[in-house]
Amino acid sequence: MSKQGGLPVLGQDEAACCAPMVREPLGEADAAELAKMFKALADPVRLRLLSLIASHEGGEACVCDLIGPFDVSQPTISHHLKVLREAGLVGSERRGTWVYYWVLPPALERLSALLQTPAATVSA
């Protein structure tokens, strides 16, 4: 399935990738990489786009589904989708007329695990 080709190779073992920051301080290289991913999330339109893609039926959304809900131009939406893709948060593929987007779970999972607190771990 072509989607798999879009998954990034994270380049570190899972323990290092997903340790909660309450357990150990971040190194410089990890912090630089993670800050880029958080920067992609630091915009309300991008956050809503990502949530529309993530919650879309079948786990992927056509760009044609993503323009309607926003009061901004199609080029602006395309720019935001590019930022999400370059941050490694979504994958994309052109099929015929439209480009389709899906979230990359390992990337979201890495950020989610980083922010986990002991309280959350206990209540999960």
Added chain:
Amino acid sequence: MSKQGGLPVLGQDEAACCAPMVREPLGEADAAELAKMFKALADPVRLRLLSLIASHEGGEACVCDLIGPFDVSQPTISHHLKVLREAGLVGSERRGTWVYYWVLPPALERLSALLQTPAATVSA
């Protein structure tokens, strides 16, 4: 305990606050609020500061513990700590000469839950 006074009132019920984005798309108001928190995380020095505070023995760190590891000036560190505090990610209190910082678990938990994927839920 004076720490409790520093906890923000989140102003929404827990279900709404912590729904993963794979389950439902974000509304405009939530996206705007969450984007501000992610913006505070979108800087390598702030991420490392937050991780130093979060992982510090006893769950809190004196500003005097936070200056040494960085190759930036004390005013720059103070500015980054202010950004983290204003985003609701850390609390702080002056005790004698030094200001002490601790993470606010509900804020981290909210971001962590937002980014959770079904894969992460299964493996947790």
